[in-house]
Amino acid sequence: MEIERKFLIGGFPAGLPLLEQAVMEQGYLCTDPVVRIRSKESGGRTGYRLCFKGKGKLVRQETELDLTAGQFAELKNLLPAPLVRKEYRVYGLPGGERLECSLVDGKFYYAEVEFPTVEAAQAFTPPAFLGREVTQEDGFSMSDYWRTRRLPGLA
Numbered sequence: 001m002e003i004e005r006k007f008l009i010g011g012f013p014a015g016l017p018l019l020e021q022a023v024m025e026q027g028y029l030c031t032d033p034v035v036r037i038r039s040k041e042s043g044g045r046t047g048y049r050l051c052f053k054g055k056g057k058l059v060r061q062e063t064e065l066d067l068t069a070g071q072f073a074e075l076k077n078l079l080p081a082p083l084v085r086k087e088y089r090v091y092g093l094p095g096g097e098r099l100e101c102s103l104v105d106g107k108f109y110y111a112e113v114e115f116p117t118v119e120a121a122q123a124f125t126p127p128a129f130l131g132r133e134v135t136q137e138d139g140f141s142m143s144d145y146w147r148t149r150r151l152p153g154l155a
Contacts, residue, residue, distance in 0.1 A: 002053070002062035003121050004114045006140060007130040011109055012101055016091035019098065025083040027076060031143040037067065037075045040088075048072035053143075057136050059118060084146060097124065104145065110134075 022042035029035040034053035039046055048069060054061035067075070076083070087103040093113070101111045111130055115121040126133065134140035139148075 001059065002114065003059050003116070003118055004112045005058065005121055005124065005126070005133060005135045007111045007113075007126065008132045008134055008140075009101060009109045009111045009130060012089055012103070013091060013099070013129055016093065016099065018089060019092050020088075020090035022088045024086040024088050024102075026086070026142070027079040027081070027083045028143055028146045029075065029078060031147055034141075034143045036143070037072055037079075039072060039083075050075070058121060081146070081149065084142065084149070093127070095124075104142075105149075110140075 020042065022040050024038055024040045026036055026038040029037065033055070034051070036051045036053070038049045038051065040049070046069070048067035048071070050065045050067050050071075052061075052063045085105055089101050091099040091101065093099050097113050097115070099111055099113055101109065103109050113121075113124065113126075115124065138144070
């Protein structure tokens with residue numbers, strides 16, 4: 001189960017401890033339900049994942065499976081558009097939460113905070129720098145971005 005809140009941000013935050021940094025590429029085999037492949041390169045190593053996501057905004061089912069480089073390459077060949085590139089950084093927040101920030105295709109930044117429970121997500125008071133929350137708004141998932149990027153003019 002994935003429980004997360006999403007925010008639009010103006011850039012990578014300053015003054016927070018950097019916990020992780022990576023470059024990710026991902027593409028969508030299907031967007032309803034979400035079936036995504038992702039590569040994640042960090043520290044000279046690359047991992048590959050297949051992810052399934054159910055419906056929902058704050059809460060949704062998420063199942064991830066490891067892929068080999070060969071399996072990833074085979075699935076990548078099925079994609080109708082180039083992979084989305086994300087510069088990805090994870091920061092520690094003062095309350096112990098992990099703030100996952102991404103620069104997507106060099107165009108826009110967004111942040112996610114994952115939680116162990118719905119109650120923890122609802123109790124979270126976002127720092128002011130997180131800006132506009134888009135958790136419950138349509139059009140702000142990466143699969144929505146993929147659809148509009150792949151099919152320009154689709155809103």
